[in-house]
Amino acid sequence: MIDKQLSSPAEAVADVFDGATVMIGGFGEAGSPIELIHALIDQGSTGLTVVNNNTGSGEVGLAALIQAGRVAKMICSYPRTTNSTVFPKLYHAGDIELELVPQGTLAERIRAGGAGIPAFYTPTSLGTPLGEGKEVRAIDGREYVLEYALTADFALIKGRAADRHGNVVFNKTARNFAPIMAMAGRTTVVQAAAVLDPGEIDPEVVVTPGIFVQRVVHVPNPAHESDLVAKGVTYP
Amino acid sequence: MSETLEQHGWSRDQMAQRVAQDIPDGSYVNLGIGIPEKVAMYVPEGREFIYHTENGLLGMGPSPPEGGGEPELINAGKRRVTALPGASYFHHADSFSMIRGGHLDLCVLGALQVAQNGDLANWSTGGPGAIPAVGGAMDLVAGVKSIFVVTQHCTKDGTPKLVERCTYPLTGLGIVNRIYTDLAVIEVTPDGFRLVELAPGVDFDTVAERTGAPLLQVSETK
Numbered sequence: 001m002i003d004k005q006l007s008s009p010a011e012a013v014a015d016v017f018d019g020a021t022v023m024i025g026g027f028g029e030a031g032s033p034i035e036l037i038h039a040l041i042d043q044g045s046t047g048l049t050v051v052n053n054n055t056g057s058g059e060v061g062l063a064a065l066i067q068a069g070r071v072a073k074m075i076c077s078y079p080r081t082t083n084s085t086v087f088p089k090l091y092h093a094g095d096i097e098l099e100l101v102p103q104g105t106l107a108e109r110i111r112a113g114g115a116g117i118p119a120f121y122t123p124t125s126l127g128t129p130l131g132e133g134k135e136v137r138a139i140d141g142r143e144y145v146l147e148y149a150l151t152a153d154f155a156l157i158k159g160r161a162a163d164r165h166g167n168v169v170f171n172k173t174a175r176n177f178a179p180i181m182a183m184a185g186r187t188t189v190v191q192a193a194a195v196l197d198p199g200e201i202d203p204e205v206v207v208t209p210g211i212f213v214q215r216v217v218h219v220p221n222p223a224h225e226s227d228l229v230a231k232g233v234t235y236p
Numbered sequence: 237m238s239e240t241l242e243q244h245g246w247s248r249d250q251m252a253q254r255v256a257q258d259i260p261d262g263s264y265v266n267l268g269i270g271i272p273e274k275v276a277m278y279v280p281e282g283r284e285f286i287y288h289t290e291n292g293l294l295g296m297g298p299s300p301p302e303g304g305g306e307p308e309l310i311n312a313g314k315r316r317v318t319a320l321p322g323a324s325y326f327h328h329a330d331s332f333s334m335i336r337g338g339h340l341d342l343c344v345l346g347a348l349q350v351a352q353n354g355d356l357a358n359w360s361t362g363g364p365g366a367i368p369a370v371g372g373a374m375d376l377v378a379g380v381k382s383i384f385v386v387t388q389h390c391t392k393d394g395t396p397k398l399v400e401r402c403t404y405p406l407t408g409l410g411i412v413n414r415i416y417t418d419l420a421v422i423e424v425t426p427d428g429f430r431l432v433e434l435a436p437g438v439d440f441d442t443v444a445e446r447t448g449a450p451l452l453q454v455s456e457t458k
Contacts, residue, residue: 027291027328028314029307078371081314088367100368103290104332104375111329123378124336127409129362130370172325173292174308179327207327224307 003164005195005216009039012189012217016045016154019072023051023110023150023181024062025157028081029225031174033158033191034061036217038235040156041068049073051110051152053103053177055080055087058229063087064236071096075150077103083229102130105147107180112149114183114212119148155185158222159208162192163199166213167206175207182212191219244437245418251386253278254433255344255416258384263341264288264334266376269313271386272344286322288340290372292331295323312372335372336379343380345373347387347415349402352428352449354412356385357404370407377408389417389446396448398422398429419443427452 006012013036016022022040026032041064050071056063063086065071079087079098090096101109102124112120121144125131135146157178159168168190170178182188190208195218228235246254252274259265259275261283267273276298279285287296289311296311297318305316319325334340349357356377359370377383390396398415414432415422420443421432430452431440444451 028310030291030310030314031308078369080367080369091367092365098368100370102370102374103328103372104336104379107328107332108336122336124375126378128374128406129360130374170325172306172309172319173289175325175327176292177328180329226307 004166009035012215013040019047020153021049023152023155025178027176033156034223035219036156037061046070047072051075057083059234060228073097075099109150110184111180113151152185155181155188159190159192161194162216163196166210168208179208182208187214189215191217245435266343268345270346295320340380342382343376344384347385348404351402354410354424356407357402358407360405362405373407377411382413383411384414386416389419399448
């Protein structure tokens with residue numbers, strides 16, 4: 001029987017290793033798998049390369065992982081956000097590396113990684129500092145920049161519901177990067193507010209098919225970053 | 237709140253309202269952060285626009301009442317919004333396929349500088365110590381059919397934002413179609429900046445003086 005459900009976030013991230021590349025779903029707080037990130041902080045792996053659109057806020061979730069010194073490099077499109085103080089501090093001190101990627105290029109690099117496409121040409125960033133040094137090719141009279149795919153050792157995402165086969169549905173704009181990160185992660189872990197039996201999610205509405213998901217963890221009442229930040233919570 | 241030195245001219249809300257008048261019925265529109273967000277408040281009678289926010293929502297509605305809404309229904313500025321009947325959610329690769337694939341009709345953005353050839357700088361001042369952050373701006377200007385810029389005509393210290401050549405890091409090359417400022421509506425043509433319309437109480441010479449590149453008069457055949 002296929003049963004991808006594990007008992008806890010700790011069990012689901014137990015084998016993340018030093019130097020791993022970890023994609024973490026979420027756009028700001030929407031879709032941020034805070035419980036998985038906190039389990040990763042407890043787990044202790046370090047020298048991580050993290051792919052996320054932002055760098056977290058306050059001192060919980062992704063910001064707490066960065067604060068704990070576990071992240072060697074961030075690959076993101078927008079490292080500044082309201083209440084985002086941890087990343088700027090480390091960045092100015094030279095303690096964390098940043099690869100800045102236009103948001104759509106970031107998404108497409110992740111999608112390509114999951115789809116077996118090693119690189120692609122895009123019009124985005126042509127003639128700008130973010131296109132500098134990259135191969136440019138003219139196709140049908142327009143110039144494009146070559147961008148390479150991104151894959152990851154682990155992808156940590158958050159769903160509204162999943163079944164034990166790993167089929168996932170999401171909540172509103174919390175979907176964002178999760179479906180493509182699930183494709184690009186060699187081991188994809190979903191924390192789901194509800195874990196259902198196969199068949200309980202209508203096949204017509206499954207967003208991420210279970211083939212892209214290796215581990216499912218039930219997190220019934222996931223925290224929201226803004227609530228934790230407003231309460232002054234820090235982690236650990 | 238208007239910060240301009242002018243006795244006349246458009247306020248931020250009037251600038252947004254002026255932009256809205258130029259958006260055709262049925263357009264799919266992406267609004268940037270700041271004054272562009274206000275455009276949604278001034279949809280002319282009888283027209284319907286569908287708003288796209290790049291974090292995965294088409295059919296975005298107004299902000300919920302203060303203290304309302306939900307943390308997982310937000311816009312690209314990470315503020316809480318609503319979804320209108322007929323809305324759809326999608327992942328980031330689909331969202332940027334809409335953008336890069338030329339499916340959106342119009343994007344309204346803010347600017348640090350716009351050059352007379354349509355180059356735009358709006359993501360970084362390039363200053364030392366500044367943390368670079370680009371978001372979706374470069375994808376939007378590379379793929380959306382029309383790019384409108386809405387901005388104060390000059391910075392707070394009076395420096396023109398419409399220039400011969402951008403000195404800040406570029407967002408995209410030759411992509412701006414129209415500029416809406418507190419003083420005027422200006423279009424970018426192969427010959428450079430050309431006036432479309434003056435704000436009330438503002439004359440051509442005032443606008444030309446505060447523009448950092450030659451300004452052509454309104455086309456007489458307009």
